[in-house]
Amino acid sequence: MTERILGPVHPTPAATAALRPLFLGAVTFAAGSFLGDWQERNATRSLPHCVEQLDVAGALDNLRRVTGEVEAGRRNMWFADSDVYKTLEAAAWQLGRTPDDAELRAFLDTTAALVAKAQADDGYLNSYFAVDKPELRWKELHWSHELYCAGHLIQAAVAAARAGVGAQLVTVARRFADLIVERFSVVDDVDGHPEIETALVELYRVTGHRPYLDLAKRFLDLRGRGLLNGERFGPRYLQDHVPVREADEVAGHVVRQLYLLAGVVDVAVETRDDALLDSARRLWADAFGAKTYLTGAQGSRHRDEAFGDPYELPPDRAYGETCAAIASFQWNWRMLLATGEGKYADEMERVLYNAIAGSTAVDGTHFFYSNPLHLRTGHDGSHEDAPSQRLAWYSCACCPPNLARLVASLSGYVATTDHGGLQLHLYADGAVKTTVDGFDVHVVTRTRYPWDGRVEVSVTTDAALALSLRIPGWASEALIDGSPAEVRDGYAEVRRDWSAGATVTLDLPMPARIVRPHPRIDAVRGCVAVARGPLVHCVEQADLPAGVTLEDVRIDPAGPLDAGDPVALTARGRVEPPASDELYPAVADVAGEPVELHLIPYFRWGNREPGPMRVWLPVTAG
Amino acid sequence: MTERILGPVHPTPAATAALRPLFLGAVTFAAGSFLGDWQERNATRSLPHCVEQLDVAGALDNLRRVTGEVEAGRRNMWFADSDVYKTLEAAAWQLGRTPDDAELRAFLDTTAALVAKAQADDGYLNSYFAVDKPELRWKELHWSHELYCAGHLIQAAVAAARAGVGAQLVTVARRFADLIVERFSVVDDVDGHPEIETALVELYRVTGHRPYLDLAKRFLDLRGRGLLNGERFGPRYLQDHVPVREADEVAGHVVRQLYLLAGVVDVAVETRDDALLDSARRLWADAFGAKTYLTGAQGSRHRDEAFGDPYELPPDRAYGETCAAIASFQWNWRMLLATGEGKYADEMERVLYNAIAGSTAVDGTHFFYSNPLHLRTGHDGSHEDAPSQRLAWYSCACCPPNLARLVASLSGYVATTDHGGLQLHLYADGAVKTTVDGFDVHVVTRTRYPWDGRVEVSVTTDAALALSLRIPGWASEALIDGSPAEVRDGYAEVRRDWSAGATVTLDLPMPARIVRPHPRIDAVRGCVAVARGPLVHCVEQADLPAGVTLEDVRIDPAGPLDAGDPVALTARGRVEPPASDELYPAVADVAGEPVELHLIPYFRWGNREPGPMRVWLPVTAG
Structure with a gap:
């Protein structure tokens, strides 16, 4: 039965497509394989953890405030409904592959019933605006996330529909989608956070109902025309600075940009709009030619969670949001289906095995929101914006359930x-x-x-x-x-x-190899990284001799790299402590001692005691 | 007459002091001198510009809303009263030196009268809380800035008192200060933005009224005990993470940290508290040993306007807020008076001639808020957070009037x-x-x-x-x-x-010289800077041959540096374009052409057409 279930992103037969996805159940990963173990850990640890945290952090109670079951004040972000929907989507994909998980099915059914109960008579559904700001419904879309949340509800429903579970969720999502079509087909407005576009195309694919696709296209065309009140973030943050058909660089908030681009490809292939697809190609060339970390992470700035300028890729202040990495994977998959070109699959692999894999702890219940390539000695990890280790949950909890839905459906992407x-x-x-x-x-x-x-x-x-x-x-x-x-x-x-x-x-021979940065990436000048196969490696403080400061370590790029143990490569290095305390000395004076360096896969970092780590290593002076 | 006017920061005779400031009028700069021209430009261009902008941007109208003269809605930041006060302070210092400026005196008198009229019967004064949030008075000090604004009012009054102008302002400030003493001597609370501490000590110095000093000390002692609701910023941002006596590193929001440290020194010297002064020494060693840019700018992160980790000093994403540079100058002056050690004056000079000087355009009416050391090719300057050139004003306009008050009183610091x-x-x-x-x-x-x-x-x-x-x-x-x-x-x-x-x-011979970064400053590895005397230099795109990308330029650190023209040094360089488009190539391949580099003083950058600039230049491969 499960073999016939469609997975995420399933273009209609009429769509532009070089390649077609398989059924979700067509691919199975062997137990003990890298991806198989990952899916298993997701099913047994991460997804149950997300389900639990929806209760702990109040996301479900927020919906119960709508139904009257809970009277206490609202908790969590105003868009935390989306955490519920992403977890539902994960549950649906998981049940599509393992339909006998009674506990998970109970969660899905109970939560779908709660969501249905929280829906207004006219189809509107949003726990924040329904209870706390009814007068602002649809009024402040630049920050409201109403259509963003609707999009995630729709994606959960799409998964449920394809997996043949949670029929109630599909009914709810369609009612809401119909309300949205009714309003936004005649009102010129868009949401400050893209997501509804790709969701509507997927709902069109499930239902065949053309107005969903038309509205998705309409949202794309309305965007970039200054309809949104940019306030202090400015229009780039909101992806409202230029129509996507005219854009020639990725800009602003990374997740917003990438979710938008997923919608762009979806609309382009379903409407056979090659010019629109070319926009996605153009933006891809910019993103992957000048704004992507070696790990596949994207987003160079914590401030405004933005892409940053070309070649601005600081490893220590890499934002590299987990959701952005997931979005990159999903965008590249759409590009791959549309074009059949391997470079898109290359980027899927890079980001999957490095940025995405590294965002979850080996225990499956702790996560990074931002994914730096360098944790500095003396790092202040007191703020969840840049913690020293993975956290169990975040005040904005978008990433963990996003990981759960991706990994639950991973077999649909191979x-x-x-x-x-x-x-x-x-x-x-x-x-x-x-x-x-x-x-x-x-x-x-x-x-x-x-x-x-x-x-x-x-x-x-x-x-x-x-x-x-x-x-x-x-x-x-x-x-x-x-x-x-x-x-x-x-x-x-x-x-x-x-x-x-x-x-x-x-x-595919996998010797350990030296990787160099483009010379315009100023932040890692004079450094190299070590990689092996698709895996980027890093040095952790835990593997250095006592008393050595990670920032004083150098690597000899001409030295032998030993990959005898693929989870702990060795390289020839030196420890070169500063010759002076002066911050800006007139002369440089280098001395040092040899040291053997041990490099572990990046995705494994931060699973021992918290401590400094770096991917890019300065080369020895010699 | 003006020779006997006290300047900013005038410890009492009882204070710990290795050195004593002179009267404000004791020092005069010759016309045509660097500092003399700067003060002149400030008086004739920058200060009048600030006065004008207070009207344009609505800061004065906000006060007129309190008096009933204006009925329109509030504009500008909720703490924009401080812009008015800083401009008043600048006017007072300026009038202290040039008492015959009738126009400026009219501004001061009129505005002091407005401020007096806006003051409540009990002495409270804040245009935002008085009109828009009366029920929140003193209730949400973590963000309210009520005591921050009060501090700037007091500093304006201190300047007015010393300059013998604006007597009304002194009355207003004392009434408010007395109200503050009355309340906060018994309520355990502090402001989320330090400033009141140093202001109260200065008011004590002017009035001899001991409760002002006692309250300043009390605020220092209460701080760092978690009294503030850190909300999403966290306690470090608010300087509430550790009592300053126990702190061993500067952290969090830079301006908050530095304003606090000004207050720390003021309280330490007036109470002859050597242990407290030692805290300032300890934090100074951290700030200037690992968290200061070559230009004297501080603050490595746009996000939360924070110091960042040790040696985290990216030139392109340098925040280096102008107000932080001013605060650093003011803190170092206090340390110099207390200790007599030249290293503090060195840092005053560094920050004055580079970060502070560079923040104002040669026209005197455009300003940088953040002061990067590298403006990248392709920089997105669309947001005022990181514009490509100086702007006439900012939505948060703290910096321009802060510059005006510093420069107007500059002769007090030499x-x-x-x-x-x-x-x-x-x-x-x-x-x-x-x-x-x-x-x-x-x-x-x-x-x-x-x-x-x-x-x-x-x-x-x-x-x-x-x-x-x-x-x-x-x-x-x-x-x-x-x-x-x-x-x-x-x-x-x-x-x-x-x-x-x-x-x-x-x-003091001033050959052009090569400066190197501490090896732990990863962001500028493999780079050197050129300096001459106290001035840091930079290369601007405008001085490169057509078609050359600034990021491809290298400097030969062993090559001759010609300082024949001190405003345009020359150096031997090469242009080394990338050998490949690949973002992470397996091999590095360097070729290039010689180029003569012209380096202008950093403070002069961005005064021609907007374009890329950099202080730190990668060295040639050879």
Whole structure:
């Protein structure tokens, strides 16, 4: 049954699409695999933690204030309904894959009933405005997040509809969506936080109801025309500074920009609007050419949670919001489906294995909101804006349930089909069971990816299948069955007679390697990073000899890198303490001692005692 | 008459003091001198501009709303009364030096009358709380700024009292201060923004009324005990995280921290509390050892306007608020008076000639709020938080009138006396007319400082005067009458028979020099800066050949530096464009072309067409 469930982002047959997603259940990750373990931890730890925190932090009580079940004052952000909806979405995807989880189903049903009860007779639904500011309904969209919350409700409903659970949620979301269509088809207004656009397109995909798509397009076209009161944040923050069709750089609040771009691609492919898709390509080139961290994180500024200027990529003050990393993954997936170009999958991989993976602790119940590439010695971690370690929850709790919904649906993002072909984008130990041109295709993948670059793909099908294997941009060589792969647009295509089953072996050698920054990234000049396969590595204070200050450590980029233990690479380094206390000395004087450096994967940082960490390491003077 | 006017910060005779300030009128700057021109521009351009903007931006109308003269809604920040008070303070100092400025006196009198009329019967005075939130009076001090505004009113009154103008203002301020004493001597509460502390001590100095000093001390002692509701900013932002006596690092909002420290020194010296003064020394060592830009600017973060972690000093995202630079100057002056150590005067000089001087355009009517050391190519200057050029005014207009009051009183900060001695801290073409131990001392200083390091000091006095000349930390040599100076604590002491007049020539050679960053300042690794005398220099896009991107420019630190023209040094450089578009290439490939670099003084930047600028220049690969 679950094999036929559609996953997130499922364009209609009429849409522009180079590639088509598989069913959510078509891909399974093996227990013990990297992605399999991650999904399991999400199901058993992170998602239950989110469910619990909705109660603890008051997000559910806020809805109960609407129904009259709770009389106490409101708690949490005014847009905390979205935390509930994202958790519901996560639950729906999870139930789509593991329908027998009774506890999770009870949460989903109970919460859907609460949400339904909190909905006004006319379909309006927002716990803050319904109770605390009824007179401001739809009046102050620059900050209200009313359509943002509606968008997340709709996305939860889309997941529920596809997973065949929570029918009540679908009814609620459609009633609200219909109210929104009724109003906003005639009133020129947009929400200060994009999200409704992609949600409406997905609801159109589920329902076939064209006004949802039309309204999504209308929102895109109205945006950037100064309809919003920018107040102290300014129009860029709100993505209202320029129509997206005219924009040539990503700007302002990162999550707002990226959610908007997800909607842009969704509208572009469903309306077959190539010019609009070109806008997304143009903004992608800017974002990934000058405004992305090595970990895939985006957002260089805490202030206004903004992208920052080109090449402004400070590692210590990286904002790199977890939600932005998730949004980047989702945007790249849409670009990949639309174009079939491997660079988008490369960025999905980069951000998934580094920024996104690093945002959750190994215990599955602590999270980073911002994801720096350098935690300084002496860091003041007293504020949740830049804590020294992952926290169980945040006053603005957007990230944890966002992670839960992404990871619960992760198997929907790893493979695609097109006419005559199957494409593997993200490698994981597991299986794919799908159809191509009506023929059944069974694939079993054996790999220790991302720890090892060997991927054995066994295929059985009667189709004349072209198997496309992604060759990551980080790979300096790629062998297929021992021979150099021919790579086009990031993929090597393999054709075999699969009818009796055949196994293809892809080898992506993973030596530890030195990565250098573009010379215009001033903040990490004179530094290199160490990576291995898709994983960026870092040095933690915990792995340095006692008494050594992390900022005094240098790496010899010409020295040997030992990847004998992929979770703790070693490199040749030096400790070079400052020669003087002077902040701006007239002369530089370098001395130091050799030290062996141990580098762990970035995503594992901060899982021991809190302490300094850095990805970019200054090189030795020599 | 004006010679006997006391200037800002005038400790009582009972206070701990290594040095004593002179009268405000004791020092005059010659027309055409750097500081003289600055004071002149302030008087003729900046101060009138501030007066005008108080009307334009609504700050005066807010007070007229209290008196009933204006009925329209409130404009501007809720603490904009402080803009009025700072402008009044500037006017008072200015009138203290140039009492015949009828227009300025009319402004002062009219505005003092308005302020008096706006004062409530019980002495309370705040245009926001009086009209808009009377029920919240004193209730939400974590954000209200009520005592902050009161502090600036008091400082204006102190200036008026010392300058012998605006008697009405003194009456108003004392009435309000008395109300504050009445309430806060018994209620445990402090203001979220320090300022009242130093103001109350100064009012004590003017009036001799001990309760003002006692309350200032009480505010210091109550602070850091969690009395304030930190809300989303957290207690560090509000300087409420630790009692200042226990603090060992500067933290949080920079202006709040520095204003507090001004109050700390004021209370310490007036109560002869050495332990409290030691707290200020400790925090000074942290601030100037790890958290100060080369320009003297402080505040590494736009978010929360905070100091940042040790050695976190990004040049492009330097916040370096103008008010913080002014506060640093004022704090260092207090430390200098208390201790007599030259390092404090060094920091006054650094911040005065760079961060503070650079905050005002050459036209005197445009200002920077934040003072970066690098404006990136492609910078988004659309938001006033980080504009590409100085603006005429700001929605939070704290900085321009703060500059006006500092510059109007600048002559009060350049020289001091002690028993038997006269100390010159900041060199300016001009004269000093004072007494030492009851003897008249006349000093004439001839210098082109900061453009030239020769300072001729002619002294006439019958006193056995020890003339102390500050030898700046930047000077690699110092000659007095041609012989190497003997320097102690930053000063060279000269004793002569002055009775017939004698001239001492100080030579501080000013070759252009290379400055290097402490190796833990990651953000400018591999870069050097060029300085000459007290002036930091920078490269502007406007001085580069067409088509060259500033971020591609390198400097050869071993190359000759030509200071033939001190306002446009030249250096040997290269243009090294990126070898690849890749953001994180596997290999670095350097090529380039020689270029001659022209470096202008930092304080002059941004006075041509807006464009990229940088202080720290990457060094050539070779």
